[in-house]
Amino acid sequence: xxAAESNGxxxxxxxxAPVGVAILGKGTVGTGVLQLxxxxxxxxxxxxxxxxxxxxxxxxxxxxxxxxxxxQGLYLTGDATELIERDDVDVVxxxxxxxxxxxxxxxxxxxxxxxxxxxxxxxxxxxxxxLADAANEAGxxxxxxxxxxxxxxxxxxxxxxLAGDQVxxxxxxxxxxxxxxxxxxxxxxxxxxxxLAEATRLGYAEADPTADVEGHDAASKxxxxxxxxxxxxxxxxxxxxxxxxxxxxxxxxxxxxxNQTIKLLAICERLLDENGNxxxxxxxxxxxxxxxxxxxxxxxxxxxxxxxxxxxxxxxxFYGNGAGGAPTASAVLGDLVGAARNKVHGGRAPAENLYADxxxxxxEEVETRYHINMTVNDRVGVLADLARQFAxxxxxxxxxxxxxxxxxxxxxxxTHAAQERNLQEIVERLKGHEDVRSVNSVxxxxx
Amino acid sequence: xxAAESNGxxxxxxxxAPVGVAILGKGTVGTGVLQLxxxxxxxxxxxxxxxxxxxxxxxxxxxxxxxxxxxQGLYLTGDATELIERDDVDVVxxxxxxxxxxxxxxxxxxxxxxxxxxxxxxxxxxxxxxLADAANEAGxxxxxxxxxxxxxxxxxxxxxxLAGDQVxxxxxxxxxxxxxxxxxxxxxxxxxxxxLAEATRLGYAEADPTADVEGHDAASKxxxxxxxxxxxxxxxxxxxxxxxxxxxxxxxxxxxxxNQTIKLLAICERLLDENGNxxxxxxxxxxxxxxxxxxxxxxxxxxxxxxxxxxxxxxxxFYGNGAGGAPTASAVLGDLVGAARNKVHGGRAPAENLYADxxxxxxEEVETRYHINMTVNDRVGVLADLARQFAxxxxxxxxxxxxxxxxxxxxxxxTHAAQERNLQEIVERLKGHEDVRSVNSVxxxxx
Numbered sequence: 001x002x003a004a005e006s007n008g009x010x011x012x013x014x015x016x017a018p019v020g021v022a023i024l025g026k027g028t029v030g031t032g033v034l035q036l037x038x039x040x041x042x043x044x045x046x047x048x049x050x051x052x053x054x055x056x057x058x059x060x061x062x063x064x065x066x067x068x069x070x071x072q073g074l075y076l077t078g079d080a081t082e083l084i085e086r087d088d089v090d091v092v093x094x095x096x097x098x099x100x101x102x103x104x105x106x107x108x109x110x111x112x113x114x115x116x117x118x119x120x121x122x123x124x125x126x127x128x129x130x131l132a133d134a135a136n137e138a139g140x141x142x143x144x145x146x147x148x149x150x151x152x153x154x155x156x157x158x159x160x161x162l163a164g165d166q167v168x169x170x171x172x173x174x175x176x177x178x179x180x181x182x183x184x185x186x187x188x189x190x191x192x193x194x195x196l197a198e199a200t201r202l203g204y205a206e207a208d209p210t211a212d213v214e215g216h217d218a219a220s221k222x223x224x225x226x227x228x229x230x231x232x233x234x235x236x237x238x239x240x241x242x243x244x245x246x247x248x249x250x251x252x253x254x255x256x257x258x259n260q261t262i263k264l265l266a267i268c269e270r271l272l273d274e275n276g277n278x279x280x281x282x283x284x285x286x287x288x289x290x291x292x293x294x295x296x297x298x299x300x301x302x303x304x305x306x307x308x309x310x311x312x313x314x315x316x317x318f319y320g321n322g323a324g325g326a327p328t329a330s331a332v333l334g335d336l337v338g339a340a341r342n343k344v345h346g347g348r349a350p351a352e353n354l355y356a357d358x359x360x361x362x363x364e365e366v367e368t369r370y371h372i373n374m375t376v377n378d379r380v381g382v383l384a385d386l387a388r389q390f391a392x393x394x395x396x397x398x399x400x401x402x403x404x405x406x407x408x409x410x411x412x413x414x415t416h417a418a419q420e421r422n423l424q425e426i427v428e429r430l431k432g433h434e435d436v437r438s439v440n441s442v443x444x445x446x447x
Numbered sequence: 448x449x450a451a452e453s454n455g456x457x458x459x460x461x462x463x464a465p466v467g468v469a470i471l472g473k474g475t476v477g478t479g480v481l482q483l484x485x486x487x488x489x490x491x492x493x494x495x496x497x498x499x500x501x502x503x504x505x506x507x508x509x510x511x512x513x514x515x516x517x518x519q520g521l522y523l524t525g526d527a528t529e530l531i532e533r534d535d536v537d538v539v540x541x542x543x544x545x546x547x548x549x550x551x552x553x554x555x556x557x558x559x560x561x562x563x564x565x566x567x568x569x570x571x572x573x574x575x576x577x578l579a580d581a582a583n584e585a586g587x588x589x590x591x592x593x594x595x596x597x598x599x600x601x602x603x604x605x606x607x608x609l610a611g612d613q614v615x616x617x618x619x620x621x622x623x624x625x626x627x628x629x630x631x632x633x634x635x636x637x638x639x640x641x642x643l644a645e646a647t648r649l650g651y652a653e654a655d656p657t658a659d660v661e662g663h664d665a666a667s668k669x670x671x672x673x674x675x676x677x678x679x680x681x682x683x684x685x686x687x688x689x690x691x692x693x694x695x696x697x698x699x700x701x702x703x704x705x706n707q708t709i710k711l712l713a714i715c716e717r718l719l720d721e722n723g724n725x726x727x728x729x730x731x732x733x734x735x736x737x738x739x740x741x742x743x744x745x746x747x748x749x750x751x752x753x754x755x756x757x758x759x760x761x762x763x764x765f766y767g768n769g770a771g772g773a774p775t776a777s778a779v780l781g782d783l784v785g786a787a788r789n790k791v792h793g794g795r796a797p798a799e800n801l802y803a804d805x806x807x808x809x810x811e812e813v814e815t816r817y818h819i820n821m822t823v824n825d826r827v828g829v830l831a832d833l834a835r836q837f838a839x840x841x842x843x844x845x846x847x848x849x850x851x852x853x854x855x856x857x858x859x860x861x862t863h864a865a866q867e868r869n870l871q872e873i874v875e876r877l878k879g880h881e882d883v884r885s886v887n888s889v890x891x892x893x894x
Contacts, residue, residue, distance in 0.1 A: 009458045009459060009461075009793050010792070010793050010794060011456045011458070011793075012456060014456075032759070036611065036612075036759055040611065040612075040613065043613065043678075043803075044611065046678070046800060046802040046803075047610050047678075047797070047800055047802075145608065150760075151608070151609075151612070151757070151759070151760030151761070151763065152763060153600075153603075153604050153607075153608030153609075153763075156600075156603060156604070156607055156608050157600050157603070157604075160600075160603055160607070160781060160784075160785060161592065161598070161600030161603050161778070161781045162598075162600075162777070162781060163494050163780070163781050163784035163785065164483065164487065164491065164777060164779070164780020164781040164782075164783055164784045165483075165487075165598070165777040165780065165781065166487065166490065231490075231493070231494075295745075295766065298742075298745065310598070310777065311773075311777075312479070312483055312598070312773040312774060312776055312777035312780075313597075313598030313767065313768065313773070313774050313777040313778070314598070314767060314768045314771075314773070314774055315767060315768070316598065316599060316765070316766065316767035316768075317764075317765070317766040317767065318763070318764070318765055318766075319742065319763065319764040319765075319766070320760065320761060320762060320763035320764065321760065321761045321762070321763075324761075326758075326759040326760070326761070327759065327760050327761055329759055330609070330611060330612040330757060330758075330759035330760040331608070331760070332611070333610070333611020333612065333759075334607060334608045334609060334610045334611040334612065335611075336611055337607075337610035337611045338607060338610065338797075341797060342794060345457070345794070345795060346456050346457050346458075346793060346794050346795075347457060347789060347792070347793050347794010347795060348792060348793075348794060350494070350785075350788060353493060353494055355493040355494075356490075356493075
């Protein structure tokens with residue numbers, strides 16, 4: 001508890017006082033924020049208790065933006081630092097993107113006593129503790145609802161609504177690009193490459209789709225969700241991350257036959273000891289077979305959804321647009337109303353609170369289930385032999401299905417829950433086995 | 448803006464200070480609250496910044512409750528007023544139910560400077576303005592997340608997350624009992640009476656199910672949702688309300704054939720003028736045909752879900768348990784953490800804000816669509832004659848389907864959107880028409 005926090009007193013400027021806002025960045029989200037600020041100015045003033053006054057917009061290239069309709073009548077500057085440090089700026093909105101430069105600006109803002117609203121998942125996932133410490137030291141607010149799933153209010157839900165409960169598990173579709181691709185593959189039978197091309201053509205995937213398709217974007221969000229849900233710092237580097245680039249049309253078709261759907265999930269979970277107490281937490285991102293009757297299976301197109309299991313509340317799901325200029329701007333404005341309201345009426349939003357501080361364990365310690373599809377020699381005894389390999393790795397089987405074709409056979413094996421370490425080991429052993437011609441796919445089960 | 452609000456300063460007691468809590472009522476929810484307070488005391492203290500100390504539990508019959516495990520070591524009293532007015536009580540939790548008596552107690556608490564957390568939808572829907580005024584006068588918090596859909600955080604979402612957006616429409620399944628009954632009818636083909644009996648047997652319906660099956664419970668929630676979403680006071684009496692008691696197995700089967708599902712929806716919507724500006728708002732509860740590919744159609748059993756359309760955020764849905772002791776207690780505790788945190792660290796939650804103050808219009812002015820099933824004489828020209836009746840009432844038809852059987856025919860008519868007043872009028876005219884043997888069902892369309 002810092003000095004600023006401990007006096008229990010965060011006085012406001014008083015009702016009717018204007019709230020000065022600096023906007024850093026004018027990409028899609030920044031433009032959306034400026035448009036909504038203009039369109040909703042009367043509503044925002046009523047909800048805040050004082051008017052929002054935009055003190056300026058910082059961009060890297062003033063000439064490029066100076067004719068844009070959203071900035072007419074506003075101070076446009078290339079000097080973000082000068083704007084942040086102005087005495088009449090109360091709240092700084094960071095919608096630049098990237099990590100190092102926005103980190104520097106956000107820290108400067110917090111240390112100057114400005115509250116900050118950011119939509120920057122990569123920044124929060126990489127440097128959340130440093131930012132939270134700076135906000136606590138200064139007794140100001142740090143909001144980042146827009147960093148996870150845009151206008152789906154999962155950050156507010158974890159921070160406030162479930163503050164009296166215990167979050168057990170979070171599993172979510174938190175990347176619209178990959179969900180669009182997987183849904184297109186399932187709907188049309190397209191290959192990964194074809195579906196990616198379609199996503200790019202329609203604007204759902206960026207020119208360089210790496211951050212989305214390799215799961216990095218989802219991993220940042222998993223780190224933020226786990227940190228809030230478990231009151232324990234989980235950073236981007238803690239999150240095991242597998243993307244969707246290896247998923248084939250055959251995998252999708254096989255999943256469909258088994259009444260399952262492949263989704264890229266961010267999964268945050270507690271690991272329990274024998275008494276049922278939390279001994280550690282884990283966060284990860286990987287393609288997952290979800291049963292078709294699970295609410296996450298029906299989340300189509302580029303929609304996002306986050307499924308939360310809490311001890312008392314039970315199962316909750318939140319669904320909506322997880323990206324895009326307008327939905328992200330909506331989340332930024334919701335945060336801005338909160339930060340501005342505190343500047344007017346006093347008080348402070350609940351800060352990040354990492355009191356639980358559980359160990360964060362690597363993926364190999366987590367229990368998962370595997371769905372393995374391989375091609376094997378069709379000879380007497382091969383099944384018995386392979387089954388013994390699983391037993392030797394301490395992995396028990398839930399289902400085995402064999403389909404013959406000529407002198408080879410397709411073998412599909414579904415395991416019971418076992419340590420990821422052992423499952424990875426068995427896959428390596430299968431790959432080296434003389435009767436295994438190829439391991440065609442390995443996908444984990446369970447939302 | 449009141450005196451307390453205008454000074455922009457709501458100082459806290461300081462970090463580490465205990466927060467005294469009075470619990471009024473010890474039914475299912477009160478018991479759940481006491482259990483969670485005990486189980487989560489360490490977590491709650493960390494999240495609030497000071498410990499919760501339960502000063503007492505007020506019940507109508509002390510003898511009945513004094514041996515319950517949750518109240519051991521606690522002060523149990525029959526005198527709620529005395530408990531509320533104790534100097535060391537900071538927050539009052541009202542989980543009694545009913546209207547008049549809790550109204551009196553909640554007003555007393557607010558006027559004594561205590562923040563209040565209530566789960567009482569009927570109280571908030573009937574007397575919301577009076578309670579909000581008392582909270583504003585005293586500069587304290589009034590929270591009621593648990594009043595709508597238990598732990599589904601729709602109140603927080605409307606109050607905070609969408610504070611920078613404009614809510615266009617809310618449609619929700621907000622009553623678990625009726626959703627269970629309708630889902631059972633759809634799944635098993637049971638009659639309404641059979642499904643109600645099953646719901647009662649399993650504990651999903653109360654001995655007197657009137658408040659649920661007649662839609663009164665949902666209407667209270669619709670009033671609260673509309674008030675928050677549109678920043679306009681909508682009370683229980685403003686909400687047009689039809690229950691599910693007239694829904695037959697035939698209606699359910701017909702809906703299924705048309706790829707629709709019948710749900711009891713609470714619908715809150717804006718009525719726009721020719722320039723697209725809001726001229727009024729309306730809230731209502733009635734059975735509704737929902738297309739099977741709409742997210743609300745798949746909400747089964749006793750689950751609740753609230754679908755919100757906002758201008759910038761787009762379509763959002765929130766799904767979960769909408770009732771029950773533990774989920775409701777979770778919502779109460781989330782609110783309690785918020786209220787207690789403000790008592791420790793200062794500040795005040797956003798209060799109800801009815802600045803928009805739109806006219807609230809009656810159902811007859813709203814545009815709806817009807818699905819009408821009737822039995823008519825099978826004679827030449829009857830269809831043309833009936834179609835003219837619709838045209839005379841200024842109602843245009845979207846689809847007509849006729850099935851003959853002997854000398855009578857079943858006619859199913861689906862209208863385009865038309866004023867509810869005109870639709871009601873045409874139904875009356877059809878009932879009196881010489882060629883209409885019976886109007887078998889009238890169900891509105893559209894989630």
